[in-house]
Amino acid sequence: MHRIRGELAPDPTTRLAVIDTDSGFVTVLAKRAEAAGWLLRTSGGAVPPDQLVAMKLNALLVDPAVLGDEAWRYLDRVCSLLPDLGVVVCTGRSTVAQRVRGLRLGVDDWITKPSHPEEAIARIEAVTRRHRRGRHETESSPVLAGELEIRPDRFQAFVAGESLDLTRREFELLHLLAGTQGQVLERETIYQRVWGYAMAHGDRSVDVFIRKLRQKLEKRSPEWEYIHTHFGVGYRFDPEPSADAVPATPPPPTQAPADDRGSQVVHKSFTAA
Amino acid sequence: MHRIRGELAPDPTTRLAVIDTDSGFVTVLAKRAEAAGWLLRTSGGAVPPDQLVAMKLNALLVDPAVLGDEAWRYLDRVCSLLPDLGVVVCTGRSTVAQRVRGLRLGVDDWITKPSHPEEAIARIEAVTRRHRRGRHETESSPVLAGELEIRPDRFQAFVAGESLDLTRREFELLHLLAGTQGQVLERETIYQRVWGYAMAHGDRSVDVFIRKLRQKLEKRSPEWEYIHTHFGVGYRFDPEPSADAVPATPPPPTQAPADDRGSQVVHKSFTAA
DNA sequence: ACACTTGTGAAAAACCTGTAAACGGCGGTA
DNA sequence: TACCGCCGTTTACAGGTTTTTCACAAGTGT
Numbered sequence: 001m002h003r004i005r006g007e008l009a010p011d012p013t014t015r016l017a018v019i020d021t022d023s024g025f026v027t028v029l030a031k032r033a034e035a036a037g038w039l040l041r042t043s044g045g046a047v048p049p050d051q052l053v054a055m056k057l058n059a060l061l062v063d064p065a066v067l068g069d070e071a072w073r074y075l076d077r078v079c080s081l082l083p084d085l086g087v088v089v090c091t092g093r094s095t096v097a098q099r100v101r102g103l104r105l106g107v108d109d110w111i112t113k114p115s116h117p118e119e120a121i122a123r124i125e126a127v128t129r130r131h132r133r134g135r136h137e138t139e140s141s142p143v144l145a146g147e148l149e150i151r152p153d154r155f156q157a158f159v160a161g162e163s164l165d166l167t168r169r170e171f172e173l174l175h176l177l178a179g180t181q182g183q184v185l186e187r188e189t190i191y192q193r194v195w196g197y198a199m200a201h202g203d204r205s206v207d208v209f210i211r212k213l214r215q216k217l218e219k220r221s222p223e224w225e226y227i228h229t230h231f232g233v234g235y236r237f238d239p240e241p242s243a244d245a246v247p248a249t250p251p252p253p254t255q256a257p258a259d260d261r262g263s264q265v266v267h268k269s270f271t272a273a
Numbered sequence: 274m275h276r277i278r279g280e281l282a283p284d285p286t287t288r289l290a291v292i293d294t295d296s297g298f299v300t301v302l303a304k305r306a307e308a309a310g311w312l313l314r315t316s317g318g319a320v321p322p323d324q325l326v327a328m329k330l331n332a333l334l335v336d337p338a339v340l341g342d343e344a345w346r347y348l349d350r351v352c353s354l355l356p357d358l359g360v361v362v363c364t365g366r367s368t369v370a371q372r373v374r375g376l377r378l379g380v381d382d383w384i385t386k387p388s389h390p391e392e393a394i395a396r397i398e399a400v401t402r403r404h405r406r407g408r409h410e411t412e413s414s415p416v417l418a419g420e421l422e423i424r425p426d427r428f429q430a431f432v433a434g435e436s437l438d439l440t441r442r443e444f445e446l447l448h449l450l451a452g453t454q455g456q457v458l459e460r461e462t463i464y465q466r467v468w469g470y471a472m473a474h475g476d477r478s479v480d481v482f483i484r485k486l487r488q489k490l491e492k493r494s495p496e497w498e499y500i501h502t503h504f505g506v507g508y509r510f511d512p513e514p515s516a517d518a519v520p521a522t523p524p525p526p527t528q529a530p531a532d533d534r535g536s537q538v539v540h541k542s543f544t545a546a
Numbered sequence: 547a548c549a550c551t552t553g554t555g556a557a558a559a560a561c562c563t564g565t566a567a568a569c570g571g572c573g574g575t576a
Numbered sequence: 577t578a579c580c581g582c583c584g585t586t587t588a589c590a591g592g593t594t595t596t597t598c599a600c601a602a603g604t605g606t
Contacts, residue, residue, distance in 0.1 A: 096389040103395035106402075109382060116369040122376040130381055130403055133356060140456075153456045155506045167594060168505035204552090205596065211553065231551070231604060440583060478585065480563065487564095504562070504593065 014038040014128055017055060019047060019062040020090065028117040029061075036121065046074055049081045058128045059086035061120065063113075064102075072105070079106025086127035090115060145178050146224040146239025148217075159220040166216060169194065173209050177227065177237035186234040210235060287311040287401060290328060292320060292335040293363065301390040302334075309394065319347055322354045326470050331401045332359035334393065336386075337375075345378070352379025355470050359400035363388060416451050419497040419512030421490075423451050432493040439489060442467070446482050450500065450510035459507040483508060 016033060020026050021044050033040045041055060046067050052060065060078065064071035079087055089102055089110045099110045108127045111120060140153040149158045155171050157164045166174065172194050177185070187206045191199035199206070210227060217226050228236045289306060293299050294317050306313045314328060319340050325333065333351065337344035352360055362375055362383045372383045381400045384393060416423040422431045428444045430437045439447065445467050450458070460479045464472035472479075483500060490499050501509045 096392050100389075100391050100395040103392075103399045108399050108402075109396075118373050119369050119376075122373040123382075126376045126381050129379075130359075130400070133403070154509070155457050155503060169595070203596085204598090207552065208554090208596080214553095229552070442584070476585085477563090477587085481565090481585080484564065484566095502563070 014059065014125075015055060015057045016040050016059045016061065016124060017047065017052065017057050018042045019045070019060070019066060021066050022063065022113070025090075025113070025115075025117070029120060032117050032121050046070065049078050052078065052082060052085065057082075057085055058131065059088065059124050061088045061090055061124060063090050063092075065091060072101070075102060075107060076105050084131060086124065086131045088120070088124055088127055090120060143175070143178050145181065145237070146226060147221045148178070148224075148226070148239065150175055150178050162220055164216045164220050166213075169209060170213055170216070173206075174213055177235065181237050181239075184230045184234055184236040190234065206235075287332065287398075288328060288330045289313050289332045289334065289397060290320065290325065290330050291315045292318070292333070292339060294339050295336065295386070298363075298386070298388075298390070302393060305390050305394050319343060322351050322470075325351065325355060325358070329469065330355075330358055332361065332397045334361045334363055334397060336363050336365075338364060345374070348375060348380060349378050353471060356465065357469070359397065361393070361397055361400055363393060416448070418451050418454065418510070419499060419514075420494045421451070421497075421499070421512065423448055435493055437489045437493050439486075442482060443486055443489070446479075447486055450508065454510050454512075457503045457506055457509040463507065479508075 014036070016038050018026055018029060018040065020042070026042055030040055030042070044066065062075070064075065067074050075087070075089070078085070083106070087107045087109075089107050090113060091110070092113050094110070094112065102110050108130075109123050111123060140151075142152070143150040147159045151158065152175065155166075155168060157166055157171065157174055173190070176190065176194055188199050190206050191203070195205070214227055217224070223242055224239055225242045226237060226239050228238060230236055287309070289311050291299055291302060291313065293315070299315055303313055303315070317339065335348070337348065340347050348360070348362070351358070356379070360380045360382075362380050363386060364383070365386050367383070367385065375383050382396050384396060413425050415425070420432045424431065425448060428439075428441060430439055430444065430447055446463070449463065449467055461472050463479050464476065468478070487500055490497070496515055497512055498515045499510060499512050501511060503509055
């Protein structure tokens with residue numbers, strides 16, 4: 001059996017915003033971006049930095065021409081407010097001095113129109129790649145689901161501070177599921193994304209791990225059901241209080257102490273990664 | 274965390290290597306680099322990747338023309354071996370396809386001659402900007418952890434004034450771990466950040482150094498456990514008094530809950546002594 | 547009832563980690 | 577130059593853990 005360390009293409013969804021009015025260019029770009037599985041948002045004018053923050057962008061492609069006089073100030077503000085954002089300027093003609101000024105300001109790359117969309121994409125990729133490396137916090141924000149707290153920084157899940165003792169695979173499976181709450185995932189998809197390569201026909205690994213996960217979830221969080229089976233399709237993660245909960249105990253109030261932080265219920269509206 | 278934008282003055286740390294035969298260009302570049310306080314090393318031909326490692330470079334500027342047929346292979350090797358190195362290609366003429374190929378390979382920027390040295394410098398700066406950002410924080414201030422005192426200014430750690438006699442690698446490993454307390458770090462990450470380049474498959478150096486560290490920690494601070502193993506993942510630094518310590522206060526077994534801050538659960542399987 | 551799917555438990559195979567010891571380069575010293 | 581000690585790297589192996597595989601029970605939909 002072989003082991004593939006470097007993942008193939010589980011692109012953690014690159015989020016790109018484009019500020020440009022050149023509809024032709026933008027259209028082609030959008031097509032390539034879609035093909036790459038990126039999330040794209042375009043705008044014909046300046047987008048306030050706080051909106052950019054809210055979008056959780058990885059990269060921004062901007063033509064300063066559409067910004068008018070405010071261009072430099074805008075670039076400056078964006079670059080200093082969002083140091084983790086990859087900023088690529090794409091402009092008609094420009095002087096060396098302008099480019100140097102931009103780059104010094106915090107712009108990561110500066111390309112010139114007419115530019116081949118493929119190259120623009122590649123450069124955006126290069127810029128985001130570098131940024132991801134720079135801040136080596138790999139997706140470390142905790143995810144809450146039911147009584148669960150999933151902590152990527154520890155490769156572990158907790159209920160009220162108690163670890164579930166997940167193995168690595170179990171954790172990754174849970175993390176994937178929790179990240180696509182509410183969606184039904186086919187086995188092939190799950191396998192592809194957790195194991196990193198295609199599932200062989202007849203492989204039951206996913207089922208087995210689902211069972212292990214359910215066991216460990218049940219052990220620490222018996223009142224909740226997290227993983228639902230969709231016959232003939234796959235599995236769906238959706239935390240809900242179990243129907244048979246509280247057989248001898250009065251309903252909700254006198255539940256678990258819930259003393260410490262952490263055990264919060266989160267709605268499905270929680271944004272998937 | 275403050276950001277360092279296009280600083281010119283306080284930058285004695287940028288190390289740049291240039292692989293190019295265009296003496297005119299190189300000369301001008303050298304002048305600018307010197308003015309910026311960079312350390313520069315130039316070469317007329319390919320420099321073996323392990324030499325690049327030894328140089329502790331921040332950035333590499335290379336004209337693939339001087340590499341001949343090996344150019345792509347070379348770029349590939351360098352980029353995958355040194356993911357943290359900023360690589361800028363500077364070439365005569367090139368096609369979009371070539372640039373895209375290079376950028377995909379891991380090259381960070383691709384500029385075309387004739388190029389204004391000022392712009393080249395600015396682009397190299399832009400490429401190296403990210404990586405230094407997080408690194409300055411704990412550089413020289415002592416870190417306290419458990420009974421440990423980690424002093425970067427001496428490349429040494431102490432317990433009650435007694436040195437642990439760490440070698441350089443041991444110290445750097447410890448320093449890295451202590452700087453990311455609570456987080457689980459994968460071996461690849463550790464290797465990448467302590468050794469400075471990508472870990473070869475099957476390399477056990479990290480494990481061996483962890484053992485040496487544990488030995489020395491145990492010797493000077495037997496009552497504490499610092500490094501926890503996460504099976505299949507890596508290691509986590511988190512100082513805690515060892516379970517079998519405390520000769521004067523035997524913990525009553527009838528007490529189920531751990532009174533102290535709860536999220537510190539350690540798997541018995543990991544602490545196996 | 548039939549043809550498939552999914553859940554389960556246990557055994558086999560693959561994989562990881564701790565540990566110790568050998569190896570090899572480097573710098574200092576006689 | 578030859579010798580020696582210090583360090584970092586590599587290798588080998590034992591002892592555990594985890595992952596995969598299997599056979600069968602149980603469940604689902606037509």
